[in-house]
Amino acid sequence: MRKFEKEVADDYNSRFHKYGAQPKASLWFSEQRQLLRFDLIIKCIKISSAPSFFDLNDIGCGYGGFLKQLQANFDKDQFCYRGFDLASEPIEYCKRHFGQKGVSFFCSSIPSIHADFNIMSGTFNYAPGLTLGTWKDYLFSSLNSIWSITRHSMIFNLMISEQAKITPQSISYIEKEAVINFCQKNMGETSTYLSSKLSKEITFCVQKK
Numbered sequence: 601m602r603k604f605e606k607e608v609a610d611d612y613n614s615r616f617h618k619y620g621a622q623p624k625a626s627l628w629f630s631e632q633r634q635l636l637r638f639d640l641i642i643k644c645i646k647i648s649s650a651p652s653f654f655d656l657n658d659i660g661c662g663y664g665g666f667l668k669q670l671q672a673n674f675d676k677d678q679f680c681y682r683g684f685d686l687a688s689e690p691i692e693y694c695k696r697h698f699g700q701k702g703v704s705f706f707c708s709s710i711p712s713i714h715a716d717f718n719i720m721s722g723t724f725n726y727a728p729g730l731t732l733g734t735w736k737d738y739l740f741s742s743l744n745s746i747w748s749i750t751r752h753s754m755i756f757n758l759m760i761s762e763q764a765k766i767t768p769q770s771i772s773y774i775e776k777e778a779v780i781n782f783c784q785k786n787m788g789e790t791s792t793y794l795s796s797k798l799s800k801e802i803t804f805c806v807q808k809k
Contacts, residue, residue: 601738605686605709607728612662612687621663621693627726627771633798637721637757638669640793640803644755645717646673648807651752654716655680659746660723661705663690664698676702682715684708710742714749720756728770735772736764740782747787750808754787757803776802 612626619625623634645654658666661683670681683705685691694705724742727735747754761773776792783790783806793803 604728604730604738608726609686609688611726611728612685613689616663616687616689616693621665621690621697623665625690626662626665626722634665634721635669636795636798637801637803638666640757640795641666641719641721641755642669642673643793644753644791644803644805648753648805650716653678653680654752656682656717656719657711657713657715657749658683659710659718659720661685661690661694662687664694664705666719666721667694667698667703676700682706682711682713684711710745711749714751716750716752718746718750718754720746722757724756725759725771727766727772730766730772732764732766732772735766736774739772739774743783744786747806750806752808754806755803757801759800760802761800773800779804 616625623631656679658681662685664683667681667683670679680702683694685707686709688707691705691707698705724739730738758779759771759773760776762775764774764778766772780790780792783804787806788809789807791805793805
């Protein structure tokens with residue numbers, strides 16, 4: 601999958617160079633929709649039985665949008681944040697603009713560092729050059745790897761449809777039950793969170809027992 605990940609990195613670097621630190625650089629339609637996704641992830645963290653101090657890996661962090669939402673909901677001494685992304689340009693931006701204690705960024709795909717929470721917002725939605733079967737294998741293999749470095753919860757969102765597909769714009773969709781069944785069978789208790797304003801998306805939260 602190195603060729604695929606390089607293509608994704610090149611595309612996001614190009615978009616960041618063109619648009620800068622704003623949602624469309626990360627293929628989000630609007631800031632409002634991006635914030636709705638972030639709010640669902642924050643909700644998952646808040647209702648969990650997480651430790652009073654937690655560390656979090658943001659996998660596919662882009663230009664650090666989620667970090668701002670995290671800081672708006674938790675005191676800085678409540679968490680340690682690490683952002684990971686395949687694209688180097690947004691990571692370099694984050695290093696310049698978010699240099700503070702307890703916050704770090706890495707140009708990398710799946711980290712090897714364990715965390716209480718591993719989150720992915722939109723990380724698996726873009727699938728240029730992949731067949732549907734190859735993308736599903738990549739998704740489930742990635743989730744397994746990320747689960748192995750999760751102490752408390754793994755939280756991620758996906759585009760959902762009745763039948764899995766990849767659109768001409770390389771946006772991937774999958775059946776809700778396929779994700780739930782995989783996570784319940786191979787990982788842990790799986791909950792889903794929705795927003796009426798994000799009708800084609802679901803946020804999944806998989807918790808360790």
